[in-house]
Each structure stands twice: as C-alpha cells, then as structure tokens.
Amino acid sequence: MKSPRIVRKIIEAIRDSESVCVAGHIRPDGDCIGSQLGLALALRNEGKKVVCWNEDPVPAKLAFLDTQKLFELPVPGRSFDCVIATDCASFERLGTVRQCITDRKVFINIDHHASNTRYADLNWVSSREPSSGELIYRLLKDAKWPITRPIADCLFTAVSTDTGSFQYPSTTPGTFNVASRLVERGADLARISQEVYESYPLARVNLLRHVYNKFHLTHDKRTAYFWLKKRDYLRTGALPDDSEGLIDHIRAIQGVVVACLFEEVQPGLTRISLRSKSPEVDVNAIAGQFGGGGHPAAAGARIQGKPIATQRRVLNAVRKALNSTH
Secondary structure: OOOOHHHHHHHHHHHOOOEEEEEOOOOOOHHHHHHHHHHHHHHHHOOOEEEEEOOOOOOHHHHHHOOOOOEEOOOOOOOEEEEEEEOOOOHHHHHHHHHHOOOEEEEEEEEOOOOOOOOOOEEEEOOOOOOHHHHHHHHHHHHOOOOOHHHHHHHHHHHHHHOOOOOOOOOOHHHHHHHHHHHHOOOOHHHHHHHHHOOOOHHHHHHHHHHHHHOEEEOOOOEEEEEEOHHHHHHHOOOHHHHOOOHHHHHOOOOOOEEEEEEEEEOOEEEEEEEEOOOOOOHHHHHHOOOOEEOOOEEEEEEEOOHHHHHHHHHHHHHHHHHOOO
C-alpha cells in the first residue's frame, strides 16, 4: 500500500537532515518514551546525530529501554536540522523543550491524539491509531529502516502501555498485527512485562492504598474520583511518576463509567485525568472545556483555580455528559 503523502514528506525531510532532536511531552508515559526511543534508535542506525529531549526525566520503569543513553536534559543554544515531536498533542505540552528547539530547519509533529493542534511544519496526526508507537512503526516500515530488537522493545512498550495491555476499546486488529510483527523482530515480552508492569516500588503501593482508602463515588456510582495532594506524595515517599495507571484501579469498579484523578501540581493549579468506559461519554470533549484534550476514552487538562471549585466544575461537566446518554 502506498504511503500517505505526509509520511513521504516526513521521510524526505529526515533523510535531508544530519542532526535530529526527538522531543516528547511533559511527564512522559510509555507511548511517549517508546516512540521517541524507537525513532531515535532507527535514525542513529541511519547515521544521524540524534538526541532525545523531555522536560521531565525518563520514568524509572522505562529506563531499561534507553540502553544507548539518548535522553539528555534540554539546553538552549543547540542547533538542529530537524526536530520531531512524538506523542505530543500541543506545542505547550513540550514544556521547557520549547525554548530549546528554536534553532531548527524543519519541525515535524507525529501524534495520535484527536486534540492535536497541528503546531509544526509537517504534521502527521492519525487519531485512528491507539498509540504513537504504531505510527512510528509505519514510518520505519515505509522508510525501509531496519527494526532491530531494541527498537522492537521500544515500540512494543509504546503500543502495549497506551492500549492498557490491549484492553482499551481503541485497540484495533491492526494493533495486534503491529504487536505480532514487533515480537517477530525480537521484542522481549517477558522483560517488558516485568519492567513495566511487575516492578512497582513499594512507595507506589502505598500511594495505591491511599487511593483505595480515599476515592469517592458520585452520580449514582457512575463516577469515581480521588485526589492526590503534595502531602500524599510526601507521606508515601512516592514520586509523581508513581501515579501512572492509578486511575485504572477505580475505572475498573463495576458500574463506574467515568474515572477522574485530581492532582495538585502547585497551589491553585490542578491536573485532571479522565477515563471513560462508555463510547457515549467522550472525555476528550470534557477535557476540552478546560483547555485540555486527548482521546474519547482518556484525556486530561490543567486547570487554574481553587481545588474545590475545580472539582465542582469538572464533576458537573462529567454529570452533564453522563445525563446526555439517557
């Protein structure tokens, strides 16, 4: 099948570049890190000078993927022929990386979020794919760049984590096909599963205990929500990275349609994460009311204001979305 025109233009732009920065969003998850590294490793194999930049460090459970130490702290003053943002829905989500990539020739945006703002020179945004890892896989295949075992590990991690281990409704037959191809190319399922899903620090377990003790149900038990405050991290010894996936524990409660995490970022600023189990409740639309976005089943936003007012506004928006399904 012939490659989309935008993919051919991206491949051409990369081939014309010698120095490349692969950038990702703040608080990177498995899809972000896996997509960045999978692409960066392929480009290094093609002789490019490559670095990976994120505002935040690689989560500990994903550090095993960066065997060549491609991740560096972003610094201003560097010049690149090409900057590629992967899995980043908006320019703002790049955080401090934004100020460090101004000296560039071409800017490429590869992403799968429906809320993507098309902020680059070349934008390949396909919300049909449940992960950016699938897009990077297609890019490497179309460019005929070899998918080595380390690249397969990165891309399988990206696909697996953003589909909830292939459980989310966004998972497609094509997702399983990509996953099988990556296994054929040497993706180490046992190690990926152990590192990503079976190596949680005790501090995260303590944070999970807090979630189970403090979550609330509302809207006839169709909405579950909980708060994570700064003091909760201090009390448990957990890091912000340790909150990844906690929302899925309350999402899994029978009868719950929407799960919501409210996290204190700083006084007057709250990060919300939303999950939906119903195709009739689009949490991307809910997050969009607060300047955020994501996917119909998983989205988020950052909201300025007093915590209790933020909670009231978000839960009201969720209630309206639930009531509209009747």
